Amino acid sequence: xxxxxxxxLCIVLLLYNCxxxxxxxxxxxxxxxxxxxxxxxxxxxFHVPMWFSQFSLLTVSLVYSIKYLRNHTLVNDLNAxxxxxxxxxxxxxxxxxxxxxxxxxWGAWWSNDPKQTGAAIAVLIYFAYFVLRNSITDMDKRARxxxxxxxxxxxxxxxxxxxxxxxxxxxxxxxxxAEGNPGLGGDSLEPAMRAIFWPGVLGWTLLGVWISxxxxxxxxxxxxxxxxxx
Amino acid sequence: xKQLFFTLFVxxxxxxxxxxxxxxxxxxxxxxAGGKIYVVLAVAVTILVGLLLYVxxxxxxxxxxxxxx
Numbered sequence: 001x002x003x004x005x006x007x008x009l010c011i012v013l014l015l016y017n018c019x020x021x022x023x024x025x026x027x028x029x030x031x032x033x034x035x036x037x038x039x040x041x042x043x044x045x046f047h048v049p050m051w052f053s054q055f056s057l058l059t060v061s062l063v064y065s066i067k068y069l070r071n072h073t074l075v076n077d078l079n080a081x082x083x084x085x086x087x088x089x090x091x092x093x094x095x096x097x098x099x100x101x102x103x104x105x106w107g108a109w110w111s112n113d114p115k116q117t118g119a120a121i122a123v124l125i126y127f128a129y130f131v132l133r134n135s136i137t138d139m140d141k142r143a144r145x146x147x148x149x150x151x152x153x154x155x156x157x158x159x160x161x162x163x164x165x166x167x168x169x170x171x172x173x174x175x176x177x178a179e180g181n182p183g184l185g186g187d188s189l190e191p192a193m194r195a196i197f198w199p200g201v202l203g204w205t206l207l208g209v210w211i212s213x214x215x216x217x218x219x220x221x222x223x224x225x226x227x228x229x230x
Numbered sequence: 231x232k233q234l235f236f237t238l239f240v241x242x243x244x245x246x247x248x249x250x251x252x253x254x255x256x257x258x259x260x261x262x263a264g265g266k267i268y269v270v271l272a273v274a275v276t277i278l279v280g281l282l283l284y285v286x287x288x289x290x291x292x293x294x295x296x297x298x299x
Contacts, residue, residue: 007289011282018278022271210285217292224299 006206013203020196021045027190036105043101045196049204050094051119051161056205057087057212058126062154065147077143078219079212080150081133086212088126090204095119106171115165115172122160125153 021042026032031041064080098116099109110116132149136142165172189197261268 007286014278014282015275018274019271022267022274207285210289214285214288214292217296221292221295221299228299 007210010203010206010210013199014207017045017049017196017200017203021200024192024196027193040101040104043097044193045200047094047097047101048197049201050090050097052201053204053208054087054090054094055161057083057090057208058154058157060209060212061087061150065150068143068147072140072143074139074143074223075220077147078223079216080147082212082215082219083209084126084129084150085215086208088123088130090208091119091123091126095123102171111171113165113171114168115170118160118165122157125156125160129153 024042026039026041031037031039035041061080061083064076064083068076068080095116098119102111102113102116103109106113129146129149133142133146136145261272
């Protein structure tokens with residue numbers, strides 16, 4: 001049980017995030033008076049943690065790829081693959097939830113906003129990682145090429161998600177110049193909302209790590225089974 | 231695990247029965263308060279708990295397999 005403390009923490013945080021996120025009283029001015037967010041402001045507790053979770057998972061994947069290049073073990077390669085997979089899943093969920101939210105605040109599912117486009121390209125770059133992996137049959141070669149590509153992908157992902165959308169005008173909060181929703185910019189976030197948001201980020205990240213480790217353990221089992229057959 | 235599922239099932243049934251009992255009474259009491267946001271809460275928490283239970287079961291299954299191989 002002692003090894004599973006973080007899984008319990010994950011469950012507790014997610015339940016807290018979900019319950020408190022739906023029940024907390026929203027700031028009257030930012031949610032209702034100066035924006036068209038209304039109750040949809042609660043999406044902040046669920047949509048944004050997807051991206052934080054993706055960022056954490058892809059960073060873990062990057063670390064395993066670098067570790068692989070230093071030390072060629074199957075464990076490093078499989079970990080890099082599975083963490084990237086869960087990270088991309090979180091990114092897709094972030095994109096879809098963002099589109100639903102955008103429909104009811106910006107008026108369209110997709111407005112070719114820099115943030116949307118950047119996030120979509122970032123996800124596509126990671127799709128290419130999986131395509132590349134699966135196109136090489138030799139295991140050592142696959143692991144090495146994939147590790148190098150993963151490092152390359154990560155350093156394209158960072159500017160696409162964090163830097164480029166901030167340098168241009170964007171409907172998304174955090175853009176340059178006029179912001180679509182003034183509500184969610186750093187200072188106007190109420191302490192009560194922060195107290196729900198950050199535990200939520202940790203909870204969703206832990207869930208992503210949990211799923212990645214499960215998939216990693218299945219891969220190891222598959223490898224062992226193949227060795228037994230051979 | 232089965233006991234846990236059974237307990238949850240009974241609890242949900244009890245909740246449903248209670249909701250039936252409330253019908254025709256105060257429209258702003260119990261789960262109906264606050265524009266029925268508590269109904270949304272119940273749905274969202276049910277989904278979350280369901281998914282988490284699924285992941286826990288998966289975890290146990292894999293642990294069992296690891297011990298076998």
